[in-house]
Structure formats: structure tokens, C-alpha cells
Amino acid sequence: MNDMRIVERDVDTQAIKFDCENVQVYYGDNHAIKDVNVRIESNTVTAFIGPSGCGKSTFLRCLNRMNDTIDICRVEGKLSLDGENIYDRKVDPVQLRAKVGMVFQKPNPFPKSIYDNIAYGPRIHGLVDSKADLDMVVERSLRRGAIWDEVKDRLHAPGTGLSGGQQQRLCIARAVATEPEVLLMDEPCSALDPIATAQVEELIEELRTNFSVIIVTHSMQQAARVSQRTAFFHLGELVEFGKTGDIFTNPKDPRTESYITGRIG
Amino acid sequence: MTDVTAAPASPARKTTSLYEVSARTRRRNAAEKRFRFYGLSAVLLGLMALIVLLSSILSQGMPAFRQTYVVMDVELRADKLDKNGNRDPADMAKLTTFAVAPLIKQATQTVATELGSDIEGLTDKMVGAMISKEAPGQLLRFVRANPELIGTTQSFEFLANGRIDGYFKGRVTHESAEMDNNISVQQLDLADAMVAEGMMETRFNWAFLTAPDASDQRPEAAGLGVAILGSLYMMMVVLCLALPIGVASSIYLEEFAPQNWLTDIIEVNISNLAAVPSIVFGILGLAIFINFAHLPQSAPIVGGLVLTLMTLPTIIISTRAALKSVPPSIADAALGLGASKMQTVFHHILPLAMPGILTGAIIGLAQALGETAPLLLIGMVAFVREYPAAPPEGLFDPATALPVQVYNWTQRSDPAFFERASGAIIVLLVFLVLMNTLAIILRRRFERRW
Ligand SMILES: Nc1ncnc2c1ncn2[C@@H]1O[C@H](COP(=O)(O)OP(=O)(O)OP(=O)(O)O)[C@@H](O)[C@H]1O
Numbered sequence: 001m002n003d004m005r006i007v008e009r010d011v012d013t014q015a016i017k018f019d020c021e022n023v024q025v026y027y028g029d030n031h032a033i034k035d036v037n038v039r040i041e042s043n044t045v046t047a048f049i050g051p052s053g054c055g056k057s058t059f060l061r062c063l064n065r066m067n068d069t070i071d072i073c074r075v076e077g078k079l080s081l082d083g084e085n086i087y088d089r090k091v092d093p094v095q096l097r098a099k100v101g102m103v104f105q106k107p108n109p110f111p112k113s114i115y116d117n118i119a120y121g122p123r124i125h126g127l128v129d130s131k132a133d134l135d136m137v138v139e140r141s142l143r144r145g146a147i148w149d150e151v152k153d154r155l156h157a158p159g160t161g162l163s164g165g166q167q168q169r170l171c172i173a174r175a176v177a178t179e180p181e182v183l184l185m186d187e188p189c190s191a192l193d194p195i196a197t198a199q200v201e202e203l204i205e206e207l208r209t210n211f212s213v214i215i216v217t218h219s220m221q222q223a224a225r226v227s228q229r230t231a232f233f234h235l236g237e238l239v240e241f242g243k244t245g246d247i248f249t250n251p252k253d254p255r256t257e258s259y260i261t262g263r264i265g
Numbered sequence: 266m267t268d269v270t271a272a273p274a275s276p277a278r279k280t281t282s283l284y285e286v287s288a289r290t291r292r293r294n295a296a297e298k299r300f301r302f303y304g305l306s307a308v309l310l311g312l313m314a315l316i317v318l319l320s321s322i323l324s325q326g327m328p329a330f331r332q333t334y335v336v337m338d339v340e341l342r343a344d345k346l347d348k349n350g351n352r353d354p355a356d357m358a359k360l361t362t363f364a365v366a367p368l369i370k371q372a373t374q375t376v377a378t379e380l381g382s383d384i385e386g387l388t389d390k391m392v393g394a395m396i397s398k399e400a401p402g403q404l405l406r407f408v409r410a411n412p413e414l415i416g417t418t419q420s421f422e423f424l425a426n427g428r429i430d431g432y433f434k435g436r437v438t439h440e441s442a443e444m445d446n447n448i449s450v451q452q453l454d455l456a457d458a459m460v461a462e463g464m465m466e467t468r469f470n471w472a473f474l475t476a477p478d479a480s481d482q483r484p485e486a487a488g489l490g491v492a493i494l495g496s497l498y499m500m501m502v503v504l505c506l507a508l509p510i511g512v513a514s515s516i517y518l519e520e521f522a523p524q525n526w527l528t529d530i531i532e533v534n535i536s537n538l539a540a541v542p543s544i545v546f547g548i549l550g551l552a553i554f555i556n557f558a559h560l561p562q563s564a565p566i567v568g569g570l571v572l573t574l575m576t577l578p579t580i581i582i583s584t585r586a587a588l589k590s591v592p593p594s595i596a597d598a599a600l601g602l603g604a605s606k607m608q609t610v611f612h613h614i615l616p617l618a619m620p621g622i623l624t625g626a627i628i629g630l631a632q633a634l635g636e637t638a639p640l641l642l643i644g645m646v647a648f649v650r651e652y653p654a655a656p657p658e659g660l661f662d663p664a665t666a667l668p669v670q671v672y673n674w675t676q677r678s679d680p681a682f683f684e685r686a687s688g689a690i691i692v693l694l695v696f697l698v699l700m701n702t703l704a705i706i707l708r709r710r711f712e713r714r715w
């Protein structure tokens with residue numbers, strides 16, 4: 001664990017972005033998330049870590065109501081974004097998802113051109129008025145996704161023709177293009193080489209100035225490098241949540257300690 | 266990590282050469298070879314059946330596309346056609362085939378005296394019978410259309426009688442003519458002489474595709490015109506109803522409907538409907554569209570509606586399968602970007618499912634095109650000589666359909682009709698091949714568009 005550069009950056013604001021109380025998630029009879037309480041601050045990178053199958057993705061998907069698309073999934077408890085309950089009957093999940101963007105665990109570009117992949121979000125949300133604006137948004141998003149240089153000559157080639165890592169960065173660029181307030185990233189770097197990973201981490205750091213970022217990762221190093229807050233999940237429970245530095249150097253729960261030192265997982 | 270060492274050690278493997286094929290590998294390879302052989306023989310068997318079927322239909326049906334015509338001069342005698350001498354269209358309309366028949370008789374007698382003088386036992390009656398019974402009608406139509414030509418002599422092309430036509434197609438021979446009351450050896454000899462004189466020829470028969478059906482006595486005049494139009498109209502009805510209804514209900518069931526007992530029941534029923542024998546749909550159509558809604562019998566609209574009912578389950582099932590085959594990650598991606606359910610479906614899922622939907626729709630249409638049983642029940646088997654009008658009114662006019670016409674012709678006694686039925690099957694097959702080609706082209710087009 002010596003190679004961990006734990007960067008303790010000050011969190012600028014203490015405004016709460018997501019406030020989750022007593023969240024329970026069930027897949028049919030399977031109790032996947034057990035009584036999770038967590039407060040996610042704005043302009044912060046929060047890392048979710050934990051062994052495979054512990055419910056990180058499940059909890060992440062609660063935050064933009066992507067779990068609604070799974071018939072057997074049931075969410076209980078209170079989840080609020082900027083003080084508004086996102087599971088309120090009045091809330092349209094479509095509007096929520098425009099605010100809370102998501103990058104999925106597996107890259108899933110649309111089978112359309114690279115340009116159309118990026119342009120889709122801005123188009124449906126009416127973020128741009130002219131073709132020139134759209135071109136600009138596409139270029140900026142691709143640059144932020146650290147993929148511009150690789151695709152600038154073939155913007156109209158199919159997005160599905162890219163390599164796995166390139167596809168994932170395309171998906172990141174696509175999510176960024178809609179200018180969400182919160183970006184949920186489910187293992188965004190699992191298919192990336194170290195250079196692209198570094199670029200994405202840079203992007204995350206940059207995004208923090210405007211958004212909250214929540215990132216699921218299996219790499220302790222990455223969690224330590226990019227996040228200010230870390231949440232450790234185990235078997236559906238939130239075992240420990242706090243400043244990244246504290247979690248990695250001074251974990252309170254023995255389960256956290258054994259996980260980050262590599263004894264369970 | 267401790268349980269790995271606890272596991273029993275794998276049995277020691279003998280080191281073998283890679284150049285030596287082990288008995289196990291040999292058995293596996295032999296099994297694979299056997300399987301390939303079975304597969305290949307199955308394919309060959311299927312191909313052979315197809316070739317036999319096609320060659321028998323082609324050999325029996327191709328002659329229907331050729332027809333024998335008699336070219337002769339007919340004097341349009343004014344004393345027979347226009348006794349008043351004023352060329353009044355009202356008088357012309359009153360003319361009957363009885364008035365023109367003598368003119369044709371006169372023309373054939375001229376031919377007989379010119380060519381048939383050395384054929385023993387050739388009577389005038391025999392010569393007259395060599396021309397189709399359709400000829401007087403043809404002449405009459407010509408006179409009505411061109412009254413100014415009365416008094417002149419015009420060259421006409423009449424259909425030869427079905428037996429004479431059969432003679433040139435090998436269906437009738439001198440031997441068979443001796444035993445046939447409807448044709449005599451003398452007539453065949455005269456026909457040969459007429460061919461030598463250029464007065465009789467066999468050539469491509471457009472009328473087979475355009476003319477309406479004809480009565481039992483004149484197979485040479487029967488054509489598929491009304492049947493093709495009727496089938497076309499019905500396909501239009503099916504396409505306009507079954508495709509939108511089928512696709513809309515599949516999208517709703519697949520993407521929007523809640524999962525509950527009601528949708529389960531609907532699902533089971535759709536699968537069951539796809540397996541219901543088509544004649545049941547005919548009975549349903551008879552009861553609902555004709556007896557209850559009082560739509561006309563034999564009308565393409567009723568046929569189209571019945572075929573729509575029959576095609577809907579096929580289209581719904583294939584459309585749902587196509588929608589299901591679109592990876593859910595695509596829908597997740599769109600929803601995650603804040604697209605609504607409908608945007609997700611119409612921007613992403615539907616375009617990707619399009620090739621499958623089109624294939625299903627065209628297979629459904631092809632099925633409907635070849636369907637016979639339900640159409641018999643709603644009266645499409647009627648004898649129709651009038652072309653239906655242009656749609657939409659024409660959808661309510663009586664018509665027949667291609668497969669029904671095939672059935673109808675095979676029921677008639679004259680072997681010339683059997684030839685025509687085979688020809689009609691060829692036309693039907695050509696339409697089916699065209700539709701399937703269209704399906705393939707559309708699928709390619711949509712796949713490339715992604
Ligand atoms: N669509 C689903 N239907 C049923 N059960 C599910 C579904 N998705 C997840 N689960 C269950 O929920 C639990 C948590 O899964 P989840 O995907 O959240 O794990 P994870 O922490 O993201 O794991 P990984 O690190 O491997 O991605 C697992 O037990 C899993 O079996």
C-alpha cells in the first residue's frame with residue numbers, strides 16, 4: 001500500500017447533494033442493499049469500494065432511478081437530491097436522469113456514429129440551437145473524455161467500431177455532454193490502459209469543480225488517488241463511510257481494514 | 266488458498282506425441298464427420314425435393330405463358346353489322362355475337378377452301394371450331410370501338426381453340442385426337458397447313474397475366490388479371506392494417522405494458538392465434554364481416570380483413586422477438602442519458618429491430634398471399650369477369666385471388682385448365698420470390714443504416 005498517494009484535497013463546500021436514509025433495495029426476495037445511510041457532498045468525488053456482488057452498482061443505480069427498469073427491483077427509504085425526494089410520485093425519472101448522468105460498467109455506445117453518440121443527449125434535451133454549437137459541444141465532450149485525438153478524423157465512423165477502452169471513454173464523453181450535476185461512474189476504468197486511466201482521472205478531478213462524481217472502483221489506488229470520500233460496502237451493508245484518507249490509513253471497522261489490505265475480496 | 270492443496274492431485278498424464286492421434290480424438294472426429302454427413306444429406310434431400318417440385322411445376326406451367334393465335338382477314342359486312350347504314354353507336358350497342366358469327370364463319374370458309382381442299386373429311390364446322398368461342402366477342406368489341414371501319418376488310422388475330430393450342434404444346438397428338446370428340450385429325454392437319462402459311466403462330470401470351478377468367482368452354486381465353494388485382498388489393502389491405510397494428514401492439518406489449526396476469530393472458534392468446542387453422546379465420550370473417558357487418562361477398566376488403574386477422578399474430582410474434590433481441594444495454598444507455606421511454610424505443614430500439622420486423626412482416630404477407638382456405642369461405646371463389654375498380658372503391662368490388670384461381674382451375678375438366686393452374690402457380694411463386702427478395706434488400710438497407 002506504499003504506492004498510494006492519498007491526496008487530501010479540501011472539500012470546498014459542505015453542501016449535501018445526495019442525502020440517503022435507510023435505503024433498502026430488494027431484487028425479489030434478495031435483500032441487496034441493507035439500511036444504507038449516506039450523505040454525498042457536492043463538488044466531491046466519492047468512491048464506492050467493496051467486494052464483488054456487495055451492491056455497489058445496485059446502490060449507484062438507485063441514485064438515478066435506473067433500477068426502475070428492473071421489474072423485480074424494489075427500493076425503500078428516502079433518497080433526496082438537493083433536498084428533493086427523488087422517489088417522490090411527482091418526480092419524473094427522465095428529468096432526474098438528465099441531472100444525474102451515468103457511465104455503465106460495460107461500455108454501451110449506440111450503434112450510431114461517434115458524433116451522433118455524443119450529440120444525442122444535447123439534442124434530446126435541447127441544449128444547443130445550431131449545428132455549430134453542437135459541433136462545439138461534441139468536440140469539448142470528446143476532449144474531456146480523453147478520446148478526441150483518436151477519433152477527430154473519423155467522427156462519422158460507427159462508435160461500435162472502437163476498441164473497448166475507446167468505447168468506454170466515448171461513453172464518458174457522452175455522459176458529460178449532457179452537463180449533468182452528478183456523474184455516476186460504474187468502474188469506468190476497468191477496460192482502460194494506464195494512460196487512458198490517468199486521463200479519465202484527470203477528467204474526474206476537473207469535473208469536481210462543477211459536479212459531484214460518484215465512482216465505483218475495484219482499484220484501491222484509484223479510489224485513493226481520485227476521491228475525497230470513500231464508502232466501503234460489504235454484503236449489502238455500508239460498513240464505513242468517511243474521508244478517503246481516514247478510510248485508508250485509519251479504518252475503524254475490521255472488515256474495512258481486511259478488505260483494503262487484501263484479506264477479503 | 267488452502268483448499269487448493271487439499272484437492273486430490275490430478276491423475277498423472279502420460280506424455281504423448283502430438284503427431285499420434287489418440288483413440289478418443291479419433292472417436293470425436295469420426296462423430297463429427299458422421300454429423301456433417303447427416304447434415305449434408307438432409308440439405309441435399311431438401312434441395313432435391315425443391316428441384317423436383319420446381320421442375321414439375323415449370324414444365325407443366327410454362328406452356329400457359331404461350332398461346333396459339335390465328336391470323337385471318339374478316340370482311341366487316343355492312344349488311345350484317347349496320348342495316349340502317351348510319352353507324353349509330355346506339356345500334357352498335359344492340360348488336361349481338363349472333364350478328365358477327367357469320368362473318369367469322371365466312372372468313373374460316375375462305376381459309377378452308379384455300380388450304381384444306383386436299384384434307385379428306387374436313388367439314389366447315391370443323392374449321393369453324395378451330396377458332397376460340399371468344400372470337401365473336403372480340404370482333405364485336407372491335408366493331409363497337411371502330412364503327413367507321415364497317416364495310417372494310419380487316420386482319421384479325423383470334424385465339425385458337427384450346428385443343429389446337431394444345432397440339433402445338435404437345436398436349437394433343439394425332440393419336441389422342443382420334444379418341445377425342447372435341448378435336449379431329451383433319452383439324453390438326455389444317456392447323457399444320459396454316460402454320461406453314463403463317464396464318465397461325467404460337468407466341469408469348471400477355472393475356473394470361475391481364476385477361477379475366479373465362480368459362481369452362483374456352484380455357485384459351487382464361488387469364489389471371491382479376492386474380493392478380495384481387496390479390497394485390499388484399500395485400501394492400503393487409504399491409505395497411507396488419508403492419509401498423511401489429512408493430513404498435515408489439516411495441517406496447519414488449520416495452521410499455523406492465524407484467525401482470527392480463528398481459529400474460531394476451532401473450533398466450535397471441536401464440537395460440539398463430540396456430541389456429543386459417544379456415545377458422547374464414548368462418549370468423551364470414552360471420553363478422555359478411556353476415557354481421559354486411560360487407561359484400563367476394564370483395565378484396567373482406568379477404569384483406571380476414572388475412573389481416575390471420576397475419577397479425579405472425580407479425581406480433583416476430584416483431585416482439587426482434588425487439589427482444591436488441592441488447593438491453595442500448596436502452597440503458599439512452600435512459601441513462603435522460604431519454605424518455607418513447608424516445609428510447611423510437612430512436613434506438615425500433616431502428617435496431619427494423620430488419621427483424623420487416624422480415625417478419627414480409628413472411629406474414631407471403632403467407633397471406635398464398636392463403637386459400639379462408640378466401641373460399643368468404644366467396645372469393647366466384648367466377649369474376651369484371652375487373653375491380655381502382656381502390657378504394659375497387660376494394661368493395663368482386664374479385665378473386667391467385668391461390669383461389671389455382672384451386673378453381675384445377676377443379677375444371679379441360680386439361681388446358683390444368684396447364685393454366687400450373688402457370689398461375691408459377692406467377693404466385695414469382696410474387697413470393699419478389700417479396701422475399703424485397704425483404705432481403707430492406708434488411709440489408711436497414712442494417713447498413715444503423
Ligand atoms: N438485475 C438483477 N436482478 C437480480 N438480482 C440482481 C440484479 N442485479 C444485481 N443483483 C444482485 O444484487 C447483488 C448486488 O449486485 P451488484 O451488481 O450491485 O454488485 P456489485 O457490487 O456492483 O458487484 P461488481 O463489483 O461485481 O460489479 C448481487 O447479489 C446480485 O446478485
Ligand SMILES: [Mg+2]
Nearest residue numbers: 056057105186
Ligand atoms: Mg457492479
